[in-house]
Each structure stands twice: as C-alpha cells, then as structure tokens.
Amino acid sequence: MAKTNPLTYLQQARAEVSKVVWPTRREVLLTTVMVFIMAALTAVFFALVDILIRSGLQGVLSLFG
Structure with a gap:
C-alpha cells in the first residue's frame, strides 16, 4: 500500500467531498416524515x-388451567 503525502490526502478528500450531492431541505423533511410514519405503522403492527x-395464549392456557 502506497503512502500518501498528507497534503495530497487532504486535496483528494476535499475533491471527493465536493462530489457529494447533498439533499435539499424539502427532501430531508419528506424523508424524516416518512421515517416517522413507517415507525408508527410498525409499532401499531407489532x-x-x-x-x-397474548389473547391466543390466554385462551389456550384457560383450557388447561
């Protein structure tokens, strides 16, 4: 593995970060709302x-108890 000069590393890291496409405020808000909705639906399901x-187990136990 080749060793990289710290200055070169920082330049490469900065170049990679500039390629990142950051989400818009609206996208973040919609994604957050969807996560809360899915979490609520999952909680209701479980x-x-x-x-x-619980009711099935109580029914079975009441037959034998």
Missing part, C-alpha cells in the same frame, strides 16, 4: 401481533 398472541 402491538396488534402482541395482542393477538
């Missing part, structure tokens, strides 16, 4: 699955 499993 809450319903938990309720179904």
Whole structure:
C-alpha cells in the first residue's frame, strides 16, 4: 500500500467531498416524515401481533388451567 503525502490526502478528500450531492431541505423533511410514519405503522403492527398472541395464549392456557 502506497503512502500518501498528507497534503495530497487532504486535496483528494476535499475533491471527493465536493462530489457529494447533498439533499435539499424539502427532501430531508419528506424523508424524516416518512421515517416517522413507517415507525408508527410498525409499532401499531407489532402491538396488534402482541395482542393477538397474548389473547391466543390466554385462551389456550384457560383450557388447561
């Protein structure tokens, strides 16, 4: 592996950072809202699955207990 001069490294790093396409404020806002919506839907889904499993297990245990 070739050693790189620190100055060259900084120049290359700066060149790479300038190639980055940063998201707009609107894109960040929409993505954030979508993450919150998906997190809420996932929480509701797992809450319903938990309720179904709990009620099913209570039903089975009430038959034998």
